[in-house]
Every structure is written in structure tokens, then in C-alpha cells.
Amino acid sequence: MFRRSAHTPLSSLALLTTLAALPTTAAAQPVVPGFAACPRGSGITNGFSISFASDGSLFAGHEDNGGLVLAWRMSPGGSVAEPFGDTPLPDPDTSAVDTLGLVTGTPGSLVIGGVCGPGPDDGCLWRVRPDESTSVLFGPSPFIGNVLHTRFDRTGRLLFTSGVTGAVKVSSGAFPTILFTVPGAARCLAIDAGNRIYTSNTATGVISLHSAAGAVVDASFATGFVGSIAVGPSTPEWGADVYGIETAATGGRLIRFRVPDGTPTVIGTGFRGSDLAFGPDNALYILHRPNPPTSLTQVLRIVPCRANWNGVACVDSQDFFDFLADFFAGHADFNDSGATNSQDLFDFLGQFFSGC
Numbered sequence: 001m002f003r004r005s006a007h008t009p010l011s012s013l014a015l016l017t018t019l020a021a022l023p024t025t026a027a028a029q030p031v032v033p034g035f036a037a038c039p040r041g042s043g044i045t046n047g048f049s050i051s052f053a054s055d056g057s058l059f060a061g062h063e064d065n066g067g068l069v070l071a072w073r074m075s076p077g078g079s080v081a082e083p084f085g086d087t088p089l090p091d092p093d094t095s096a097v098d099t100l101g102l103v104t105g106t107p108g109s110l111v112i113g114g115v116c117g118p119g120p121d122d123g124c125l126w127r128v129r130p131d132e133s134t135s136v137l138f139g140p141s142p143f144i145g146n147v148l149h150t151r152f153d154r155t156g157r158l159l160f161t162s163g164v165t166g167a168v169k170v171s172s173g174a175f176p177t178i179l180f181t182v183p184g185a186a187r188c189l190a191i192d193a194g195n196r197i198y199t200s201n202t203a204t205g206v207i208s209l210h211s212a213a214g215a216v217v218d219a220s221f222a223t224g225f226v227g228s229i230a231v232g233p234s235t236p237e238w239g240a241d242v243y244g245i246e247t248a249a250t251g252g253r254l255i256r257f258r259v260p261d262g263t264p265t266v267i268g269t270g271f272r273g274s275d276l277a278f279g280p281d282n283a284l285y286i287l288h289r290p291n292p293p294t295s296l297t298q299v300l301r302i303v304p305c306r307a308n309w310n311g312v313a314c315v316d317s318q319d320f321f322d323f324l325a326d327f328f329a330g331h332a333d334f335n336d337s338g339a340t341n342s343q344d345l346f347d348f349l350g351q352f353f354s355g356c
């Protein structure tokens with residue numbers, strides 16, 4: 001909705017035409033002050049987990065218990081997602097890319113995990129090669145279980161959680177073994193540049209930290225969090241802190257946990273997030289379900305962005321009009337100079353039109 005119209009100095013027809021062409025926001029938008037949360041690509045339904053190949057291809061596990069389906073692949077930079085693989089699978093919830101090929105034998109293969117039967121706890125890990133040929137890697141086995149999260153470390157090992165247990169399992173190519181066990185129910189894994197392993201926990205709400213060998217480093221890095229986690233890419237914006245996303249049921253927050261003390265800072269609210277991962281572009285990507293109970297799943301790309309003036313979702317025309325309202329009210333010190341003047345307007349417009 002336009003808050004101001006034709007009597008502002010900048011409201012040329014060309015500007016308004018440009019603004020009208022920008023995407024509009026829908027309901028159920030997250031709020032991320034200082035950042036933008038912009039939809040990336042489209043076409044994913046029932047997304048459960050997210051991971052990236054080194055070329056920027058995005059993969060999403062496909063939670064569709066009861067039917068045979070394929071995981072999702074989105075092209076680098078965003079596209080309409082397409083099913084990936086030549087064989088529909090019973091429960092392809094999790095996805096991670098075997099960049100080195102240590103576990104799958106084929107670098108760049110996607111590893112998918114989930115329940116494959118016949119028993120309710122018999123799980124499988126599958127391999128989908130880059131040519132989409134699909135085969136069982138491990139299982140069916142109750143030891144594999146209902147796989148919840150999969151991640152590779154820098155040495156090429158596959159780590160995963162499954163079922164309602166505290167076990168974190170590992171494979172370097174052979175059938176998996178237990179690397180370590182935490183109290184409660186390990187949900188999600190996040191691995192730092194030194195191959196240390198953070199786990200989140202649906203039973204205890206504790207994030208723990210273990211060494212690559214599985215020894216306890218910090219049994220309670222942070223508490224009060226149930227959701228999925230990822231480690232920042234060590235850039236100035238993100239550091240190597242731990243980022244957590246909650247579902248609507250557990251609070252809907254995007255939280256930054258400072259390393260090494262675990263101090264939490266809420267970055268955003270209003271998420272319905274099932275997983276998150278940093279892409280090769282060092283942006284943070286979240287799987288977000290905007291309109292439950294529909295299966296539509298958005299990929300939201302999160303980056304620092306002051307042009308998202310109202311803090312809501314992505315940058316759109318409302319940010320422009322909200323900025324103008326604040327500008328004419330004298331509190332739009334965009335460049336932190338201590339005063340609001342025309343330079344703030346030019347600086348804002350520069351970012352607004354260059355995008356985030």
C-alpha cells in the first residue's frame with residue numbers, strides 16, 4: 001500500500017513504475033531487522049532439510065511419509081526446483097552432498113536418508129550420483145533408523161542423527177558406527193571449520209559441542225533451543241557463530257549463538273523453519289513454510305541489508321515508503337552520521353536499487 005504519493009520530490013513516474021514492478025510480500029512474513037529474508041527460486045513442497053553442492057546447487061529433502069517421492073534440486077542462483085534422482089524413495093527427508101566422494105565413491109553425489117521399511121524403524125541412506133542414478137548406500141537397518149539430519153565434515157566423513165536417540169553416527173565409507181551419544185534426542189548437526197560437531201536436541205533443548213573424535217568439548221554450549229543449527233562461514237558478517245532456526249511450534253526465531261560462550265541474540269522472528277544452511281555465496285538459507293497446513297515450502301535467503309527499512313521479509317516498495325515517512329519525520333539517519341539529511345536519502349536509494 002502506498003503511504004505517500006505524488007508530492008514527494010522523488011516520485012517520478014519512472015520511480016513509481018519501478019516500484020510497482022517489485023515483488024509484493026505475502027502473509028506470514030518473518031521479521032529480520034537489519035537483514036533481508038528474500039524468497040529464492042520456487043517449486044519446493046514438503047521441504048525438510050537443505051544442503052548445497054559446491055557449485056551452489058541447492059538440495060532439499062522431501063518429507064512425504066507414505067508415498068514414493070524424489071528429493072528436490074534447485075539450480076545455482078535459484079530456479080523452479082525439480083525432482084532429483086531416477087528412483088522415487090519412501091522417505092527422503094535428509095540431504096547432504098558428498099563433495100569428496102569418500103562415502104559414496106562418486107564426488108558430488110547426494111546422500112539421502114529416511115525410513116525405508118519393512119519395520120517402522122528400518123532406515124536407509126541412499127546415494128544419488130550427479131547423473132541421478134540412485135542406489136541404497138546402507139540399510140534397510142534399525143541402526144540407520146529414521147534419519148533426521150545429515151552433514152559431511154571437511155575430511156569427508158558423513159555424520160547423521162536418527163530416531164529419538166542421542167546417538168551421532170559416522171561413516172567414512174564403511175557401515176556407520178556411533179561416534180558419540182548425548183543425553184536426550186539429537187536432532188541436528190552443525191560442523192565447524194575444525195570439524196567440531198554441534199548438536200541440537202529435541203528432548204533437552206541443549207546445544208552441545210564435541211571434538212571431531214567425539215569427545216565432549218562443551219556439554220552445554222547453549223540451552224533453551226529446539227530446532228536446526230548451522231555454523232557461520234567465518235565471514236565478517238556471520239563469523240563462525242552458531243545459527244539456529246525454530247519451527248513455529250518451538251518459537252519461530254532465528255538466533256545467533258556466539259562462539260565460544262553461546263550467548264544468544266535473536267536475529268529474526270516469525271519463521272516456520274525446518275532447516276538452514278549457508279550457501280557457497282556466504283548467505284544463510286532457510287527452509288520456511290509460509291502457509292501451513294499447505295505443503296508449499298519457501299527457500300529464504302538471509303543477508304545483512306539495511307535497505308529492508310521496515311525489517312519485514314524482503315526489500316519491496318513498502319520499505320521505500322516507510323523510509324520516506326521516517327525521512328520526512330526526521331528520523332532516517334541511514335548512514336549513522338548523527339543527523340537525517342539528503343545524504344541519507346541518496347544512500348538509502350543506492351542500497352534499495354542495488355538490492356541485497
Ligand SMILES: [Ca+2]
Binds near residue numbers: 091
Ligand atoms: Ca523420516
Ligand SMILES: [Ca+2]
Binds near residue numbers: 308314315316
Ligand atoms: Ca521489507
Ligand SMILES: [Ca+2]
Binds near residue numbers: 332333335340343
Ligand atoms: Ca545521516
